[in-house]
Amino acid sequence: MTNKTCIIVSGATAVGKTSHAIDLALKYNTQIISADSRQCYRELNIGVARPSAEQLDSVPHYFINSHSIYDDVNAKVFEQYALDAVQKIFENNDVAVMVGGTGLYIKAFSEGLDEVPAIDENIRTEINETYKIEGLPWLQNVIKNHDPLYFSSGEMQNPQRSLRALAVKLSTGKSILDFQVGKKIKRNFEIKNIYLELPRSELYKRINNRVDEMMNAGLLQEAENLFQYRHFNALQTVGYKEIFEHIDGKLSLHDAVEEIKKNTRHFAKRQVTWFKKFL
RNA sequence: GGUCCUGUGGCCGAGUGGUCAGGCAGAGCUCUGCAAAAGCUUCCACAGCGGUUCGAAUCCGCUCGGGACCU
Numbered sequence: 001m002t003n004k005t006c007i008i009v010s011g012a013t014a015v016g017k018t019s020h021a022i023d024l025a026l027k028y029n030t031q032i033i034s035a036d037s038r039q040c041y042r043e044l045n046i047g048v049a050r051p052s053a054e055q056l057d058s059v060p061h062y063f064i065n066s067h068s069i070y071d072d073v074n075a076k077v078f079e080q081y082a083l084d085a086v087q088k089i090f091e092n093n094d095v096a097v098m099v100g101g102t103g104l105y106i107k108a109f110s111e112g113l114d115e116v117p118a119i120d121e122n123i124r125t126e127i128n129e130t131y132k133i134e135g136l137p138w139l140q141n142v143i144k145n146h147d148p149l150y151f152s153s154g155e156m157q158n159p160q161r162s163l164r165a166l167a168v169k170l171s172t173g174k175s176i177l178d179f180q181v182g183k184k185i186k187r188n189f190e191i192k193n194i195y196l197e198l199p200r201s202e203l204y205k206r207i208n209n210r211v212d213e214m215m216n217a218g219l220l221q222e223a224e225n226l227f228q229y230r231h232f233n234a235l236q237t238v239g240y241k242e243i244f245e246h247i248d249g250k251l252s253l254h255d256a257v258e259e260i261k262k263n264t265r266h267f268a269k270r271q272v273t274w275f276k277k278f279l
Numbered sequence: 280g281g282u283c284c285u286g287u288g289g290c291c292g293a294g295u296g297g298u299c300a301g302g303c304a305g306a307g308c309u310c311u312g313c314a315a316a317a318g319c320u321u322c323c324a325c326a327g328c329g330g331u332u333c334g335a336a337u338c339c340g341c342u343c344g345g346g347a348c349c350u
Binding site: 013036037038047048072073074075076077078079101102103104105107108111112113114116118119155157158159160161164176179180182233234236237238239240241262263264266267268269270271273274277278 | 303304306307308309310311312313314315316317318319
């Protein structure tokens with residue numbers, strides 16, 4: 001069983017992962033699992049830099065157009081989906097290729113996530129609603145009273161994480177930190193990582209160019225059509241949220257495009273930081 | 280030619296004698312169920328020269344650069 005190998009191609013956005021992965025897949029005559037948290041949504045096209053139709057025709061892809069923006073997609077969902085996908089690929093191949101820039105998803109696939117019991121949706125909703133009204137100080141104070149462990153060693157400045165920590169605590173009675181033991185699961189196949197990188201200046205140039213290409217390809221129109229879904233998690237995406245602001249009249253189109261470029265550069269930088277540490 | 284205004288870090292922008300502005304960009308970082316998310320840290324100034332003062336980005340003078348007005 002250990003003669004199976006998954007080659008994971010990672011790197012910042014716009015480094016050229018897609019074509020590299022396709023070359024690899026063709027070479028091994030195998031299939032690709034995308035590890036991209038946005039390209040899985042079939043409603044999103046231009047803005048997520050999905051592989052071209054020709055590329056998708058040349059190699060079968062998993063986790064591309066596989067979900068809807070109505071679906072609940074997250075790292076855990078991906079982990080399970082991707083593990084199922086590799087096994088399917090391994091039925092006929094010794095090699096599978098994964099490619100993507102969503103570091104957490106790749107980590108979940110490679111090492112697994114600690115088991116945290118499902119949380120009560122009602123509790124979660126209630127907490128989120130109160131947070132919106134009362135803000136971070138309220139959240140910090142509640143955690144201080146309910147989950148001293150998290151209060152002392154959790155990310156108390158980070159609302160997103162703190163919100164989840166509180167939801168877990170109130171749902172299970174235990175601190176999320178008690179579940180997060182950091183156990184690394186050893187998969188029953190080999191993993192080979194290929195990390196692609198470019199000099200920062202060149203990467204930024206490619207990003208800027210790609211955004212211009214997206215605009216020429218009709219990103220504005222696509223975003224207009226998706227405007228009604230702007231609050232969906234899937235639409236909290238660089239390339240769309242800036243145009244939504246433009247539609248709202250908060251940004252000129254030109255400024256919105258500049259924002260997209262800037263935010264994509266920020267995103268790329270975070271990816272570099274992540275992969276540098278993780279790999 | 281004269282009069283008045285003005286000159287803060289890559290950009291925007293406060294400060295007006297004696298802690299730090301701040302924001303953006305840039306850089307660095309964190310990271311286990313929203314991750315193209317969320318959060319944290321941080322370099323670079325006071326146009327130049329001289330003077331007043333214990334002490335000047337802050338007051339005075341000159342130089343240079345901008346801007347406005349003037350019969």
